[in-house]
Structure formats: structure tokens, C-alpha cells
Amino acid sequence: xxxxxxxxxxxxxxxxxxxxxxxxxxxxxxxxxxxxxxxxxxxxxxxxxxxxxxxxxxxxxxxxxxxxxxxxxxxxxxxxxxxxxxxxxxxxxxxxxxxxxxxxxxxxxxxxxxxxxxxxxxxxxxxxxxxxxxxxxxxxxxxxxxxxxxxxxxxxxxxxxxxxxxxxxxxxxxxxxxxxxxxxxxxxxxxxxxxxxxxxxxxxxxxxxxxxxxxxxxxxxxxxxxxxxxxxxxxxxxxxxxxxxxxxxxxxxxxxxxxxxxxxxxxxxxxxxxxxxxxxxxxxxxxxxxxxxxxxxxxxxxxxxxxxxxxxxxxxxxxxxxxxxxxxxxxxxxxxxxx
Ligand code: SF4
Numbered sequence: 228x229x230x231x232x233x234x235x236x237x238x239x240x241x242x243x244x245x246x247x248x249x250x251x252x253x254x255x256x257x258x259x260x261x262x263x264x265x266x267x268x269x270x271x272x273x274x275x276x277x278x279x280x281x282x283x284x285x286x287x288x289x290x291x292x293x294x295x296x297x298x299x300x301x302x303x304x305x306x307x308x309x310x311x312x313x314x315x316x317x318x319x320x321x322x323x324x325x326x327x328x329x330x331x332x333x334x335x336x337x338x339x340x341x342x343x344x345x346x347x348x349x350x351x352x353x354x355x356x357x358x359x360x361x362x363x364x365x366x367x368x369x370x371x372x373x374x375x376x377x378x379x380x381x382x383x384x385x386x387x388x389x390x391x392x393x394x395x396x397x398x399x400x401x402x403x404x405x406x407x408x409x410x411x412x413x414x415x416x417x418x419x420x421x422x423x424x425x426x427x428x429x430x431x432x433x434x435x436x437x438x439x440x441x442x443x444x445x446x447x448x449x450x451x452x453x454x455x456x457x458x459x460x461x462x463x464x465x466x467x468x469x470x471x472x473x474x475x476x477x478x479x480x481x482x483x484x485x486x487x488x489x490x491x492x493x494x495x496x497x498x499x500x501x502x503x504x505x506x507x508x509x510x511x512x513x514x515x516x517x518x519x520x521x522x523x524x525x526x527x528x529x530x531x532x533x534x535x536x537x538x539x540x541x542x543x544x545x546x547x548x549x550x551x552x553x554x555x556x557x558x559x560x561x562x563x564x565x566x
Contacts, residue, residue, distance in 0.1 A: 228287035229489055229536065231499070231543035237489035239290040239457070240282050240318075242275065243565035244301040245493050250325050251361040252349075254388060256422045256562050258361055264563065268494040272303040274513050276310045277524055278491060278532070283314050285533040288489075291318045292345075294565025296493070299328040305339045312340025321345065323386070323566040327364050329371030333378035344375045345384040345413075345566070350394040351404055359393060372410065384411045384473075386566070389432040398437055399444040406470045413460045413473035419549070420501065420561035434461070434476035441472065457487040477501075483546030489536075492563060497536055499543035501564060504557050507539035 229237035246264050248256070270278070282288035291311060298304055299322075308320060319342050326346040333344075348368050350356050356365040376383045385405055389395045398414065405412035414437045419426035441447060447463035450471065455461065459482055460473030476482075483500075490498040495510025509532055516528030548554045557564070 229540040231540055233484075233543075233545060235484075235486055235543070236287065237487055237540055238287055239292065239488045240279065240288045241292045241294055241488060241490045241565055242279065243294050243296065243491065243493045243563065244275070244298045244304065244307070245269070245296040246563035247300050248295060248297040248325070248562055249300060249327055249362070250297070250364070253359055253361070254390060254417055254421055254426075256560065261422055261560065261562065264494050268510075270493060270495045270510065270513075272307055273518060274495065274510070275307055275491075277513065277518055277529075278495075278509060279311050279318070280314055281529050281533050282489075282536070283311075283316065283318050285529065286536060289316075289318060290321070292321050292323060292566070294323045296562050296565070297325050297327070298322055298565075299324050299332060305332065305335050308336060308341050309339040322380075323347070324371075325360075326368035326371035326375075328367075330367065330374040333371070333374040333380060337378040337380055341380060343382060343384070344380045345386050346372050346375065347386045347388075348372070349387050349389070350397055351400055352394070352397070355394050355397075359390065372408070376409065382411045383409075384413060386475075387412060387414050388417050389414060389437065390417070391430060391432060395432050395436070395440075398440040402441055402445060402465065402472055405472070406465060409470075411471060411473065413475055415475040416478045418477050418501070418561070419554075419556045420564065422560035422562065424556055426556070428478065431478065433479045434474045435479065437474055438463075445472075447472070455485075457482075457485040477547060478549055481546055481549065486546075489540055490564065492559070492565075497539045498559075498564060499540055500547065502547040502549065502554075502557055503544070504555060506559075507535060509535060 321343045323345045353365040357363050417431040450462040459475045462471045462473045496506035512532050516525045518524040
């Protein structure tokens with residue numbers, strides 16, 4: 228298993244399938260986009276499935292979350308999900324997406340074995356969406372959400388980042404909309420992972436701000452840590468239930484002591500933490516002993532990859548280090564790490 232020196236065991240694997248995205252969210256990347264990862268450096272579908280197979284069959288991974296950039300831009304996504312659904316034991320699988328293209332793919336993803344989705348949506352106002360994402364695709368995201376719910380990719384979770392002066396007045400409206408549409412809303416504190424390195428602690432909307440805003444219209448009862456486990460979101464029961472609302476407060480209320488996550492980048496690097504500044508390469512080991520279509524993959528090579536992955540996680544730091552005055556933002560931006 229993937230254990231670290233603090234006794235935490237990683238059972239939740241986040242896999243970034245691409246660093247590319249079809250939105251340009253202001254808190255993530257500049258308008259012109261970024262220098263994308265070179266194609267030869269990107270893992271192939273076979274390499275991704277092989278690493279997930281090793282993680283599930285040799286390292287105790289129980290959950291796989293496909294992320295990006297925007298994972299719906301990965302041409303082989305449905306087939307990757309299908310092949311992972313055939314693994315024994317079968318991992319639970321989810322997807323973090325901006326929702327663009329979900330209307331077209333929701334049914335196929337469900338049929339392939341995907342269990343549920345997290346869709347990013349920061350506003351109910353198309354004009355604010357256009358300002359925040361620099362794209363006029365608000366309708367596409369709403370239709371993607373409906374298609375995911377109708378396809379049974381449930382619970383459909385909605386991830387929202389509030390930005391001062393843009394959508395920070397929308398928290399109660401967003402919750403009312405989520406309750407009405409049976410989506411589970413989670414507010415995420417903005418994190419210092421933007422490519423522009425423009426994040427300022429005193430410029431972000433905190434969990435406290437969000438809860439105060441919600442309480443102007445809703446009665447919120449804390450769900451309690453016993454139900455939370457290692458989940459990033461603290462949850463509140465809305466108006467006595469059944470709906471919940473979540474807040475992921477990585478900055479003001481870190482939850483690292485119970486972290487069960489390990490990450491794989493689209494170019495084959497293990498990241499022990501969202502904020503890690505070091506990475507461990509698995510791609511070289513993969514390509515040193517490529518899988519043979521007839522004979523399958525080399526068990527010794529797979530065992531070596533598992534050993535390197537275990538070693539990387541053993542060295543996982545206690546937490547994000549965000550409260551440390553020496554904290555340095557990772558070089559790799561969020562768009563190439565994934566949620
Ligand atoms: S900041 Fe790092 S250690 Fe903390 S919960 Fe997130 S991934 Fe885990």
C-alpha cells in the first residue's frame with residue numbers, strides 16, 4: 228500500500244489526462260493559455276491504464292478520479308474508463324470536468340463504467356461566466372450538468388470558486404439553484420496554484436465568508452467529522468436536509484492529517500500532494516519495459532514501478548505548507564496537476 232511516515236494511506240488516485248483546457252479561467256491561467264506538454268511526453272492510453280492497473284492491483288488504490296486540464300478533451304477517455312472498469316478489484320471512478328462536451332459524452336461515460344462527476348461552475352450569470360472563463364459557454368455547462376444527472380452520473384457535484392467583486396455575492400443563489408436541481412454544491416477556497424502566481428491570501432474568499440453568506444438565507448447544521456473521513460469537503464445539512472453543501476477550505480482549514488490522495492500527471496509524474504514541489508518520474512520505467520500486446524506487461528517492471536511509487540509516497544510531507552512563511556508555490560500549475 229501507499230503509506231507515508233505519518234501513517235496516512237493513499238487509496239484515492241487522481242489522474243490528470245491532459246494539461247490542455249478549452250476555458251481560460253482567470254484564477255487558473257492567462258488568456259493566451261500555456262506552453263502545453265509536448266505530445267511525446269504525454270502518457271499514452273495504454274501507459275495510463277497500465278499505471279492505474281498497478282495502482283489498483285498492487286498498491287491498494289480504491290478510487291480513481293480523472294482530471295485535467297479538461298479530461299473531456301482526451302480522445303481516449305471513454306476507452307480508458309472502460310478498461311479501468313474491467314480491473315479486479317474494480318475501482319470507483321469519477322471525473323472532474325468543466326462540463327463542456329458532457330452533454331455529448333455523459334451516456335457513453337456512464338455505459339463505460341464511470342460512477343459520477345464533479346463539474347466546475349462558478350456563477351449562474353452568463354456574463355460573469357464569460358468574464359471569469361474568457362469563453363461564452365455557460366449554456367454548455369448547464370446542459371452538461373443536466374445530461375450527467377439524467378445519465379445517472381450521480382451524485383452530481385458542483386465545484387465553485389468565489390472571486391472578490393465577480394461572483395462572491397452569488398453563494399446563496401448558487402445553493403438555492405443546486406438544491407432545486409439536486410446537485411451537491413461545494414465551494415472551494417482559491418488556492419495558490421495559478422500559472423500567473425497572482426494568488427494573494429488576503430484576496431481570497433474564505434470558508435468563513437462563504438458560510439456567513441449562506442447563513443443569510445439558509446439554516447446550516449454541521450454534518451460532523453465522523454462522516455467526513457478523508458473527504459476534502461466539510462459538509463453542512465441545508466435547512467434540516469436532505470441536501471448538503473460543502474466547503475473545501477485548503478487554505479484556512481487544511482485537512483491534510485487525513486489526506487488519502489496520490490496524483491499522477493499527464494506526463495507520468497507522481498505528486499504526493501497538490502502543493503508538492505518535487506515529483507517522481509514513472510514514465511521512464513514504463514518506457515524502459517513497454518507492455519507487449521501478446522505477452523502483456525513485464526511483472527518485474529510493474530513491481531519496480533510499484534516500488535518507486537511506494538517510495539515516493541513514503542516521503543510525503545505532513546501537509547501543504549501553506550501556513551509556512553517559506554511556502555513556495557509549485558512550478559507546475561493547477562491546469563497540469565488536476566483537482
Ligand atoms: S494539501 Fe496536500 S496533503 Fe493536504 S490534503 Fe491536499 S493533497 Fe493532501
